[in-house]
Amino acid sequence: MKLLKTFLKIVLLAALLVPAGTLRAQETEQDPDIKQIVLGHLGDSYEWHILSTSDSEWSLPLPVIVHSPASGWHCFSAARLREGAEYEGLRIASEGEYAGKIVERQDDGSDLRPLDLSLTKTAAALVLNCLLLLWMVMSAARWYRRNKATDRAPKGFVGLFEMLVTEIVDGVIEPCVGPRYRKFAPYLLTAFFFILVNNLMGLIPFFPGGANVSGNIAVTFILALATFLAVNIFGSKHYWKDILWPDVPVWLKAFPLMPLIEFVGIFTKPFALMIRLFANLMAGHAVILSLTCVIFATVSMGAAINGSMTVVSVLFTIFMYCLELLVAFIQAYVFTMLSAVFIGLAQEEPEKEPETEAPQPLENSKTATIKQ
Amino acid sequence: MGLLQPESGLLFWMTLAFGVVFVVLARYGFPVILRAIESRREYIDSALDAAREAERKCATLETRSREIVDQAEVRRNEILREADAQRKQILADARQKAEAEGQQMLEKARRQAESERAAILGDAKREIAALAVAITERMLREDLRDRDAQTQLASRLMDELDPKNRKTWTPD
Numbered sequence: 001m002k003l004l005k006t007f008l009k010i011v012l013l014a015a016l017l018v019p020a021g022t023l024r025a026q027e028t029e030q031d032p033d034i035k036q037i038v039l040g041h042l043g044d045s046y047e048w049h050i051l052s053t054s055d056s057e058w059s060l061p062l063p064v065i066v067h068s069p070a071s072g073w074h075c076f077s078a079a080r081l082r083e084g085a086e087y088e089g090l091r092i093a094s095e096g097e098y099a100g101k102i103v104e105r106q107d108d109g110s111d112l113r114p115l116d117l118s119l120t121k122t123a124a125a126l127v128l129n130c131l132l133l134l135w136m137v138m139s140a141a142r143w144y145r146r147n148k149a150t151d152r153a154p155k156g157f158v159g160l161f162e163m164l165v166t167e168i169v170d171g172v173i174e175p176c177v178g179p180r181y182r183k184f185a186p187y188l189l190t191a192f193f194f195i196l197v198n199n200l201m202g203l204i205p206f207f208p209g210g211a212n213v214s215g216n217i218a219v220t221f222i223l224a225l226a227t228f229l230a231v232n233i234f235g236s237k238h239y240w241k242d243i244l245w246p247d248v249p250v251w252l253k254a255f256p257l258m259p260l261i262e263f264v265g266i267f268t269k270p271f272a273l274m275i276r277l278f279a280n281l282m283a284g285h286a287v288i289l290s291l292t293c294v295i296f297a298t299v300s301m302g303a304a305i306n307g308s309m310t311v312v313s314v315l316f317t318i319f320m321y322c323l324e325l326l327v328a329f330i331q332a333y334v335f336t337m338l339s340a341v342f343i344g345l346a347q348e349e350p351e352k353e354p355e356t357e358a359p360q361p362l363e364n365s366k367t368a369t370i371k372q
Numbered sequence: 373m374g375l376l377q378p379e380s381g382l383l384f385w386m387t388l389a390f391g392v393v394f395v396v397l398a399r400y401g402f403p404v405i406l407r408a409i410e411s412r413r414e415y416i417d418s419a420l421d422a423a424r425e426a427e428r429k430c431a432t433l434e435t436r437s438r439e440i441v442d443q444a445e446v447r448r449n450e451i452l453r454e455a456d457a458q459r460k461q462i463l464a465d466a467r468q469k470a471e472a473e474g475q476q477m478l479e480k481a482r483r484q485a486e487s488e489r490a491a492i493l494g495d496a497k498r499e500i501a502a503l504a505v506a507i508t509e510r511m512l513r514e515d516l517r518d519r520d521a522q523t524q525l526a527s528r529l530m531d532e533l534d535p536k537n538r539k540t541w542t543p544d
Contacts, residue, residue, distance in 0.1 A: 044382065120379075133393060140405060145408075147408070161405075162405070165405055169406065185402065186398035189397070190393060194393060217378050218378035218382035219382065219386050222390055
């Protein structure tokens, strides 16, 4: 209760101070372009913006790597393209189809987008998060290599890690995949921790976090593709037979309606995985950013409205942050669980002894429908 | 629409990063952890079984030790009872023996006293006799100067020695 009071005091104080500060800004600046700010954050950039002050801008220039059919490979720092500058015939388009991307001017005056493998902000954050993930898992694995089973259970970080691993393995992977879960556990655990680390790093509001990695469609596309491959490469004969020649009346198969639906189903499942993760994380970032921008959007409406909106914005942003922490875990969990369910469904063998085999697929499909 | 379009560059980096992470973790990371957790779980299970077994054994041992203690208690009581009886026996024997010995000693003492008194009496008799003789001698030496007195005395002595009116003293 005391904590809450202190907190409210701070919020009110901030509400009183912020308008005073922004009143000055109002004289010189236009209304901020909220849409631009939010989309700019959700999208990608060639520099990693760290901090802006009134007279200087801090950002980390990242390497630009492009290959154009006309001039071959280019590799240089993105600092050379600042303020629309042109370097080696390349520049960042300010408008048009490729706005915000690197383009090369053609001989006829039109712009062409070269093959762009630049280590952009999202890519750099991705690599950073991957290194973090590798370090985390490998340090835990090192502990297990150094300690025997007869030693005491781990404490601290390794203990926390073990709790998560056993929760995922015993609570998700084993019941969803079925008897051959050991083969898929490393992939599913990798996916879980990969998504979790990227989600949580994305919630840290400042450098080196804050990049919208798992809310990027390319990232979720590759994750969904990995699950797609795991499901279909290791699918049993029974799984393929169920798709191509399912147990339905012949007239449904002869006119290939059911096989067609089943075949489309192969792609819709991972597609749903991709969109779910992408949309959830992107929406979370967008909502938090929008709520924060409410403060700056209401500057022109006077001190009273701006002050009260600031309080509202701070409270809602804190609420959203709590929610996003939950979502960060839930989305990693759901992705892992659905991947496990899809893999498990593709691992099923035809039911020979209905008494013993029957409960498992029932359970699988139930969890699948609940989570869907 | 830009957000829904995967960038080729990011696809490349994501494939590379996720591929490397997957290969490393699936080969050197998670299998190690999973194996270790599994083996520790087995160890805990076996330790629990062993603990249960030990507890069971302990319980049997406790019953057995209680039995032994009970038996020992019974035996101790027996021994105590026996010892008590023996003690009483020994005491009675000793008393009996002491009594007999005392009796014997008393007897011996009495006999000794008796013989000693007899000896003392003998000595006294002899002494008295000697004294009497000496006195008599003195008296005789005084009185026999006179004839009448001699005759008188002789006749008195004669009277006295007559068993009829003898009034001599006896040792007792």
